[in-house]
Amino acid sequence: MSIYISGIGIVSALGIGVEENAKKLLSGSTGVTELHYIESIHKNVLPVGEVKASDTELLQLAKLTSTKNITRTSALGIIAAKEAIKTAQLSPDEIKKIAIVSSSTAGGMRESEQKFNAFLQGKNNEDFLSTHDGNDSTEKIAEELGIRNFHTTINTACSSSANAIILGARMIKSGLYDMVLVGGSDALAKFTINGFNSLLLLDKEACKPFDAKRKGINLGEGAGYLVLESESSIKKRKHTPIAELIGYANRNDTFHPSATSPEGRGLQLSMTDALKMAGLQHSEIDYINAHGTATLNNDLTEGIAMKTVFNNNVPSFSSTKSYTGHCLGAAGSMEAIFSIFAIQHNTVFKNLNFKTPISEHALTPQLITTSQKNITHVLSNSAGMGGFCSSLIFQKTST
Incomplete structure (x- = not known):
């Protein structure tokens, strides 16, 4: 059985959306710069691939029906997932029938860091406790898009969203669904920056993949989603697949x-x-x-x-x-x-x-x-x- 990609959407340090990311990648432009949107002792020390938008700006770009308890991870994911759905040209009725397999390693850790001290002081931040786990962004994406079917979240570290794609393909091949939205979203957080730094895995300069003098990772953030679709569904909808x-x-x-x-x-x-x-x-x-x-x-x-x-x-x-x-x-x-x-x-x-x-x-x-x-x-x-x-x-x- 053939598995087609009928829609894609992406947000990264290179920009918002497929067109901007492709343009920057083709021109050889890097999105890795100094940290801007997190207060950290490593702010002027460790380069990162940070999306060039504040939390407030991302919420505006996501065009949300509700902004309550939307983490940066969720906002990034919603923007990319909406673009994937749009390029797949899915109707509201078709969206209701698809499944979603998403992924995240940091979940709502960024917001947990921001709210933790205030929470210890008894301030009313309890709502954000529900956004801490990795599945929260999957639920928020499904809710925002109107997906009513199966949804699940994968965390296998840095291979998470690749495995989301694999699971989505297997679900289609098994006949469970004709279309599955697959991908992942992760926002930068002090937890990940400090954690990788403690393992001595971060480079203080632009990273140098496959170079003999490489010194480590530049961390980044972003989201990427794809609509996987069966051959029969593609033909029925008369939609031209991307790959x-x-x-x-x-x-x-x-x-x-x-x-x-x-x-x-x-x-x-x-x-x-x-x-x-x-x-x-x-x-x-x-x-x-x-x-x-x-x-x-x-x-x-x-x-x-x-x-x-x-x-x-x-x-x-x-x-x-x-x-x-x-x-x-x-x-x-x-x-x-x-x-x-x-x-x-x-x-x-x-x-x-x-x-x-x-x-x-x-x-x-x-x-x-x-x-x-x-x-x-x-x-x-x-x-x-x-x-x-x-x-x-x-x-x-x-x-």
Whole structure:
């Protein structure tokens, strides 16, 4: 059974909406800057991929029916989800029939930080207790859009929204639904900034994915949502799909809570099984949107995994986290949309800030943004703490 993408929506440090994100990505412009909307001791020290809008401005952009207890995570998600629904051209009656599989790692942590001290002092902030958990943003998106069917939330760390896409595809293939809204949303919070910093995983300069002198992550925030749709539904609605999801796999590295195995075994398995499902030869992958976090561990082991799977003939690849920062639970779906951009524009995106290959695998990512290739198949990798490794394969469609 074919799974089509009929709508996409995105918010990132590059901008609000598909058009602005594609434009900035194609021009090679980064959205990583200094922290502006959170008061932090790291404000002028750690670069981040922050969405260039205040909480109030995001609420206005979301055009909400109610602004009560809407967190930044929820606002980002609602903006992106509404765009996905709009580009899929779904009617109110059709929206009621779809399911939603969303994801978040930080949930409402940002607002919990803001309200915690006042709450301890007995001030009336109890309403925000309900927004703390990761599922709150899923419920808010469903409520705002009028989705009345099944909804659930996935948290598998940085592979969360990639796994949301996989679950949505499986639900369609099993015949449960014809359409599923899938994706993820995460807002920056002191909790994540301080947490990753305590693990010595953050770079004080612009991150350098796959570079020998990489020093770590630039965190980011954003949201990305896709409407997945069955072939029969696409034909019935006479809607032109954006792309096709032809392969996917989720595997676990089973090595360490916060690091991948030296050979990148989990990503080896997920890439291999995704290729098998897609029925593709290694040579048919035109571009890999790598997980590429710019940590010492990931970029070494992911590179080794790619060389192993592709028998040392690794396709053009790059990491787009140098454009947006690492958006945690939203990263997988945002980069799925970037993979679709690559197909739409026949473009391989430049890997920013790269100078020197990692000696252990000697791979060089894409050094210039080029639109001189015919991009038919794109592989997108995501990996998360806990060993979660996911791979998605998107295909250009003529339907």
